[in-house]
Amino acid sequence: MPDDKVEVENPNTPGRTQRLNRAKYDAMRAALLEVLPDDPPGLKVAEAKAALLPHLDATAFPGGATAGWWLKAVQLDLEAKSVIARAKGSPVRLYRVKS
Numbered sequence: 001m002p003d004d005k006v007e008v009e010n011p012n013t014p015g016r017t018q019r020l021n022r023a024k025y026d027a028m029r030a031a032l033l034e035v036l037p038d039d040p041p042g043l044k045v046a047e048a049k050a051a052l053l054p055h056l057d058a059t060a061f062p063g064g065a066t067a068g069w070w071l072k073a074v075q076l077d078l079e080a081k082s083v084i085a086r087a088k089g090s091p092v093r094l095y096r097v098k099s
Contacts, residue, residue, distance in 0.1 A: 003022065004021065004022050004023070005019040005020065005021065005022055006019070006020055006021075006022045006025045006026075007019055008020055008025065008073060008074075008076070008077035008080075009076070009077050009080035009081065010076045010077070010080060011076060011079050011080040012076070014080075018073075020073060023060060024060050024061070024066075024070055025070070025073070025074060025077075027056055027057050027060050027061070028052075028056070028067070028070040028071060028073075028074045029074050029078070030055070031052035031055035031056050032048065032052055032071065032074055032075065032078070032084075033078075033083070033084075033096060034052070034055055035048055035051040035052045035055070036048060036084060036094055036095055036096045037095050037096065038095065038096050038098060039095060040085075040087040040088075040093070040095050041087040041089075041093045041095070042086075042087050042093040042094045042095030043093060043094055043095070044091050044092065044093055045071070045075070045091075045092050045094065048071070048094055049067065049068060049071055052067075052071070053067060075094065082097055083096070083097060084096055084097060085097050
């Protein structure tokens with residue numbers, strides 16, 4: 001696999017992977033993990049997005065463009081890999097899983 005791509009998973013479609021831009025994935029992953037708390041209930045997705053936007057590289061995400069799509073892609077991948085989890089109930093709230 002070329003270094004400029006990363007394979008991501010989705011907990012809703014086990015066994016299926018997709019290849020995405022590594023630089024954007026890594027930037028979003030780092031920002032998301034930086035803002036999510038370690039304990040439930042965590043942050044609502046909209047709160048997480050608002051909190052991580054200032055941490056994103058303006059070149060990769062000018063004006064926050066496509067940040068929502070990348071947030072969802074990284075969220076699902078990290079959920080599939082048990083790095084983050086959803087708290088029970090609605091709305092969706094995310095938090096880091098303790099290792």
